[in-house]
Structures are given as structure tokens and as C-alpha cells.
Amino acid sequence: MITKRIxxxxxxxxxxxxxxxxxxxxxxxxxPATQAARHARxxxxxxxxxxxxxxxxxxxxxxxxxxxxxxxxxxxxxxGGGIRSADDAAQxxxxxxxxxxxxxAALADPMLIDAIGRSxxxxxxxxxxxxxxxxxxxxxxxxxxxxxxxGRKLTGRRxxxxxxxxxxxxxxxxxxxxxxxDGMRTGFDCxxxxxxxxxxxxxxxxxxxxGTVDHFVDVFGRGKADAALAASIFHxxxxxxxxxxxxxxxxxxxxxxxx
Amino acid sequence: xxVTVIDYKAGNLTSxxxxxxxLGAEAEVTDGDLAPIERAxxxxxxxxxxxxxxxxxxxTGLTAAIRAAIARGVPFLGICVGMxxxxxxxxxxxxxxxxxxxxxxxxxxxxxxxxxxxVGWNSLEIRPNSRLLAGIDPGEYVYFTHSYKVPVTADTAxxxxxxxxxxxxxxxxxxxxxxxxxxxxxxxxxKILGNFLKWEGNE
Numbered sequence: 001m002i003t004k005r006i007x008x009x010x011x012x013x014x015x016x017x018x019x020x021x022x023x024x025x026x027x028x029x030x031x032p033a034t035q036a037a038r039h040a041r042x043x044x045x046x047x048x049x050x051x052x053x054x055x056x057x058x059x060x061x062x063x064x065x066x067x068x069x070x071x072x073x074x075x076x077x078x079x080g081g082g083i084r085s086a087d088d089a090a091q092x093x094x095x096x097x098x099x100x101x102x103x104x105a106a107l108a109d110p111m112l113i114d115a116i117g118r119s120x121x122x123x124x125x126x127x128x129x130x131x132x133x134x135x136x137x138x139x140x141x142x143x144x145x146x147x148x149x150x151g152r153k154l155t156g157r158r159x160x161x162x163x164x165x166x167x168x169x170x171x172x173x174x175x176x177x178x179x180x181x182d183g184m185r186t187g188f189d190c191x192x193x194x195x196x197x198x199x200x201x202x203x204x205x206x207x208x209x210x211g212t213v214d215h216f217v218d219v220f221g222r223g224k225a226d227a228a229l230a231a232s233i234f235h236x237x238x239x240x241x242x243x244x245x246x247x248x249x250x251x252x253x254x255x256x257x258x259x
Numbered sequence: 260x261x262v263t264v265i266d267y268k269a270g271n272l273t274s275x276x277x278x279x280x281x282l283g284a285e286a287e288v289t290d291g292d293l294a295p296i297e298r299a300x301x302x303x304x305x306x307x308x309x310x311x312x313x314x315x316x317x318x319t320g321l322t323a324a325i326r327a328a329i330a331r332g333v334p335f336l337g338i339c340v341g342m343x344x345x346x347x348x349x350x351x352x353x354x355x356x357x358x359x360x361x362x363x364x365x366x367x368x369x370x371x372x373x374x375x376x377x378v379g380w381n382s383l384e385i386r387p388n389s390r391l392l393a394g395i396d397p398g399e400y401v402y403f404t405h406s407y408k409v410p411v412t413a414d415t416a417x418x419x420x421x422x423x424x425x426x427x428x429x430x431x432x433x434x435x436x437x438x439x440x441x442x443x444x445x446x447x448x449x450k451i452l453g454n455f456l457k458w459e460g461n462e
Contacts, residue, residue: 096273098271120308172404201375202374
């Protein structure tokens with residue numbers, strides 16, 4: 001049976017992990033390669049590395065970091081942040097990424113999705129969408145808004161529509177971050193995740209708001225997510241992806257175990 | 260261990276090469292030069308993306324060279340589209356023939372409430388006596404990402420269930436294929452690639 005994926009996310013700035021470091025082994029905490037290897041060893045189904053400064057400072061993803069991180073990593077590895085062209089993507093793939101995640105550059109020019117897919121396959125293109133409910137709208141979920149620049153700028157685009165359009169351009173997966181929930185630890189936005197997941201036929205990765213194991217159970221059930229991102233699973237009262245998955249299995253969620 | 264990896268410009272080879280080298284293999288890449296195939300000790304044909312990309316194998320003469328290598332008994336492993344290419348063809352690109360080593364064809368998953376593509380970790384139901392999957396426990400998980408698949412037949416080495424049962428691994432003689440990505444399937448995947456690298460021919 002297909003399993004729900006738990007994806008460990010490393011937010012990286014200047015080649016160092018900058019988030020989710022408080023509760024882990026401080027000796028290794030800052031190095032993306034070490035962190036990624038540890039997450040893989042401890043049961044993460046996939047690793048995402050997001051260069052969080054890249055977009056708004058116009059900085060290229062640090063290829064050296066990607067190369068070093070990919071070297072001993074044998075689970076799927078996605079890299080995002082600062083990928084503005086098919087050439088940027090090609091360099092990241094060359095450095096060892098299996099997938100790239102594109103956000104504002106794809107909004108500005110959706111043909112970027114087609115271009116990367118043509119060379120590297122649709123499965124290699126993840127379209128990241130930063131979303132915020134529209135409290136003014138008749139249907140705050142269906143009319144949720146797309147944001148860019150780390151959630152600071154409205155685009156005027158609707159989330160569900162953009163997800164459909166991204167799929168039509170050949171996106172392989174959608175990484176949906178709820179900016180309402182992000183960092184709140186009050187749970188994923190299950191309604192919004194379900195609305196997007198039902199609107200497209202490609203996998204949807206839920207992100208933003210996880211605080212407990214039950215939040216994951218909820219987003220895989222009610223939220224119809226295919227995967228969920230854990231920026232730092234150590235915030236959730238569990239010590240590793242493996243123990244999170246063991247709890248999920250007890251709750252009846254199909255996960256990759258043993259791992 | 261020497262292995263020749265074929266580049267037909269269908270996706271990224273980095274991960275496959277990295278995994279093979281991690282296992283101690285000396286990996287050589289060819290993107291059309293036939294000499295590496297003619298002297299190959301083992302061949303890996305990776306591939307992601309569209310079946311139509313395999314046209315390049317015909318255009319460069321690699322198809323004929325691979326056919327000859329397989330006839331000589333050179334161990335061959337096709338990954339993902341590389342496995343699908345071993346069959347007669349695919350409904351993804353009906354005008355493009357496959358190698359035809361296996362007579363069946365590759366078809367898209369049936370319409371259902373499940374999503375297509377099939378993306379993620381799914382389990383293997385392993386048939387007895389598989390050399391490629393030796394030492395892999397029943398139910399171990401590997402990573403898939405695909406929309407087309409081949410049917411279960413007598414040559415199927417492992418079955419996976421998604422919408423319908425399909426062949427997730429095939430082997431007959433020196434020719435093997437996996438629909439999943441062993442290079443992205445953690446320790447389980449490395450063990451499978453290791454089995455291919457260690458296989459000593461027609462035992």
C-alpha cells in the first residue's frame with residue numbers, strides 16, 4: 001500500500017540550518033549535510049532544503065551545500081529557494097537534487113514549470129504555494145490567496161486556481177504552506193489542503209501549523225494530504241521521524257515502517 | 260565492479276551514478292558512443308520522464324548495441340522508464356517501440372479515485388528466487404514516481420499494489436528491471452543495486 005510521506009525540511013541560510021535547532025543535538029545542528037543524513041537515518045521519507053534567503057535577496061541556492069548534502073543521501077532530495085530559470089534548476093540537479101521547488105519565479109512565468117519538466121521530467125518539479133485564507137471572501141478557503149516573498153506580498157492569485165494551472169503546466173507535486181498556520185502549532189489548514197488536493201491529480205504536500213502527532217493524523221485524513229512537511233519534528237514532542245511514524249501507524253495512518 | 264550507465268537525456272543521472280559509486284562501482288557514462296557498450300561488463304539504463312525519450316537510443320545505435328550486449332549475457336538493469344523500455348512499447352508514446360525483450364506493453368494506470376502519478380514509498384511483494392531482490396524482506400518499501408506500468412507475468416520478480424497490481428520488478432536471465440528508484444530507496448534500494456552489481460551471470 002502507498003504510504004503517507006513525512007518530509008523533513010531544512011531551512012538554510014548562508015549554508016547553515018537556521019530553524020528548528022533549539023531542541024536537537026547542538027553540535028550538529030547547523031550543518032545541512034549532517035542534518036539531512038540524520039533525518040534520513042532516523043526515518044524521514046524525503047528531505048527538502050529551502051534556501052530561505054534566496055528569493056528576496058536574489059541569491060542563488062548554494063550549490064556547494066546541495067552537493068555536500070546530496071553526497072550520502074539516498075532518499076528523495078528536493079531543493080528550493082532562488083530558482084528563477086531552467087538553468088538555475090539544471091545547476092541544482094547537477095549538484096545532486098532530485099527535485100526542485102519553484103515559487104515566485106513560476107508565478108511570474110509558469111512556462112518555467114514546462115521548461116524544467118521537459119529536461120528533468122514532471123516528477124522533478126515541485127510548485128510551492130504560500131497561501132492565506134481570504135477572510136473578506138464569501139468562501140475564505142476556495143478564495144484563499146497566493147502570497148510571495150516569504151508571505152509578505154499578495155499576488156492577487158487564488159490558491160486552488162494556481163494549483164490547477166501549475167498542474168496543467170506539468171508540475172509534479174504541490175507544496176502548500178498555510179501562512180495562517182505557519183509557526184502557530186495549532187494544526188495544518190486541513191480545509192485548504194483538502195480543497196487543493198481535490199482540485200488536482202498530483203500529490204499535495206501540506207506544510208505549516210503542525211504542533212502534535214494528531215495534527216498529522218488530521219491532515220492525512222480530513223486534509224487529504226499525500227505528504228506532510230515537518231520543519232522540525234522535534235517541536236512535536238517526538239524525537240525523530242521514526243517515532244512520529246510509529247505514532248501515526250498506531251492511529252491507523254499507512255507509513256513506511258520499519259524505516 | 261565496472262558498470263556502464265546510459266545517458267539518453269531523459270532526466271538526471273547524478274543520483275544513479277552516486278549510488279553506484281557509493282557501492283564501490285566504477286561507473287562509466289555513454290550518451291551515444293557505442294564502444295563502452297561493446298566492452299561493458301554491466302549496463303544500467305536509468306530514466307525518468309517520457310517514454311518518447313527512448314527514441315534517442317534508436318537514433319544513436321545504442322538499441323542495437325544493447326541488444327547485442329544482452330545476447331552476450333551482459334547483466335542489464337533498467338530503472339523506471341529504463342525498465343519499461345524492455346517491453347514492446349508504451350501507450351505513452353505508441354509510435355515509439357521498446358526493446359521487445361518482454362512481449363507485453365506498458366499502459367497508464369486506470370482511472371480511479373486515486374491520483375496518477377503514483378508517487379511515494381510503496382511495498383514489494385517479492386516472488387521466490389529473485390536474485391535482484393535477494394535478502395529483501397517481504398513488505399519492504401521503495402520509492403516510486405510514475406504514471407505508466409507493466410503487467411504482472413511469469414517474469415515478474417515483485418508485485419506492488421496501486422490502483423491495480425503491477426510488476427515493480429522483472430527479471431529473466433541477465434535482464435532485470437525495476438519500476439521504482441533503488442537509488443532513492445534508502446538502504447533497501449542500495450541492497451538491490453548491490454545485488455545487481457554482485458550478480459555473477461548465469462548461475
